[in-house]
Amino acid sequence: MTGALATALPGLAASIPSPDQHTWYLGPVPVRAYALAILAGIAVAIWITGRRWAARGGDPDDVLEIAFWAVPFGIVGGRLYHVISTPDPYWGPDGDPVRALYVWEGGLGIWGAVALGAVGAWIGCRRLGVRLPAFADALAPGLLVAQAVGRLGNWFNQELFGAPTTLPWGLEISPEVIDHLNRTTGTSFAEGTLFHPTFLYELLWNLAAAAVLVWLDRRYRLGHGRVFWAYVALYTLGRVWIEMLRIDTAEHVLGLRLNVWTSIVVGLGALVAFFLVGRLRPGREDGVELPGRERPAQAEDEDEDTTSTGDAGEDAQAAGPDPGTAARA
Template sequence: MSALAAIPSPTQAVWQLGPLPIRAYALCIIAGIVAAIWITERRWVARGGAPGDVLDIAVWAVPFGIVGGRLYHVVTSPRPYFGEDGDPLRAFAIWEGGLGIWGAIALGGVGAWIACRRRGIPLPAFGDAVAPGLLVAQAIGRLGNWFNNELYGRATDLPWALTVYRWDGTRAVVGPDGEPVVLGTFHPTFLYELLWDLAAAALVVWADRRFRLGHGRAFALYVASYCAGRLWIELLRTDPAETFAGVRLNVFTTVVVGLLAVAYLVWQRGRPREVLTRGRQTPDGPAAAAAVAGGAGETGETEPPGDDDRGRHAGG
């Protein structure tokens, strides 16, 4: 298949603005974080949370998540850092790319838990609000992999194959003819995951509206739906990664985490969505809901029970 007939890849991922390097990967990560905060803020306020809670929690969750994502990436792909000819100091070079989603969610969750505890906010309720925004952030972040010519799959000549160039870390290597050196055409696994993430975000929003998910069930659905896609996408990838019994470690992680998410959904089935007033949870039940709804005229931030209020949910 001709490279000209395939999806093109960027030939540059870093631009110099005077002494300041502008990195596409970092811009995509920042854009994803901003999108997630915006979506979550709308959903959180619609569910009864106080405006500003999300940004305050993000101050804790985002740094924790970045550190966790990098730790997971280094542990599951250690050869560039600790293998033969590896450079341990590159483990700190987050701007070069390499953030593992499971580490980001795990340690980011710790940061969110600390912030929620400080503000008296139930973490499961916040998790339900943030779930679709995380998927959108992940989708935007995958564009950074496209700029870096990384995380592609096996070679293919399908019509949507991705042209990948030989890469020197910041730009494509140029051959004697002055043209970028083409490695071949491959499965665009970054694009598969991007589209899957957006579809999963739509699923979570729909299910949240339809079934009024609460107590962490929307977050569990996010994890389960993401794992379902990540499993088959991971099996297409060819980038170096640690394996166990010949299978990529990420595959094992995806299966275990996905099954735990499904188990949580089953365990929590049938529970009514918690009623929040200024982000704080009140006891479940019609009496508690009626009491909170009766005070809605004062706070303007409660979520009455029932299905008639779906129209005012900005994000589900």
């Protein structure tokens, strides 16, 4: 089938090239593609979440305030998880512990990012007086889009690709990276070998999952954290098969990569939480703010003006139509 497709479509590229550069310099300042991808993902997530938060009745400015706490916590958590789950480059025989601090080289584990990012989001929500489950529901689709954009950084870094493949969308990897892979993993891949573009698989999966979340939320008016639990379940479902394709160094437990076990356990837990919350608290929250939150003075003034205008309109209606209007009619 693959050969027939390649023969029928000779004009299409038989592989996906990898970028030959991942860092540019503005004078002495390095600009790294990985960092740009992460920042772009964060910006897109904040924009999407702001719109969804406003649609749920929240203040869009809340999103920036909560991101101020969630993003740094998430980056630290993601790096910690990566270093723990892939320790050889840092603590192995030829490892360098100092490189654990080199976030720009790639390596942010999503589960550590979600776990500590949730702690940061909780702090932000508590300070603002908003409901964390409601905010998590607004965040979930944007988080998937951010992860999709972030995978472009892996493409630029030529990392986290999958096993060799003869498919027409195989990923080209530079000879230097293949040589490093052979030395660190004991493999013997020849120059010119094509690999599964797992960065692309996850990018497309995440975008599709984000669309599914938006549809589920609109169709069933999910609330109380159920959109977030659906996000975790959908993401882990894709991560299991994508992770099984990868050949980079990783810790193994009972013959499977640690990230595979993590995805299975977390995914099953998310499914249980999704259905349990749905049974105990169906529908969507009545409000996104916690009781006792003080609204900004400007908002209170606007409400008073609206109320006054409404009262004046009712008084005018009770007094009868305007004579000029009646004459024009």
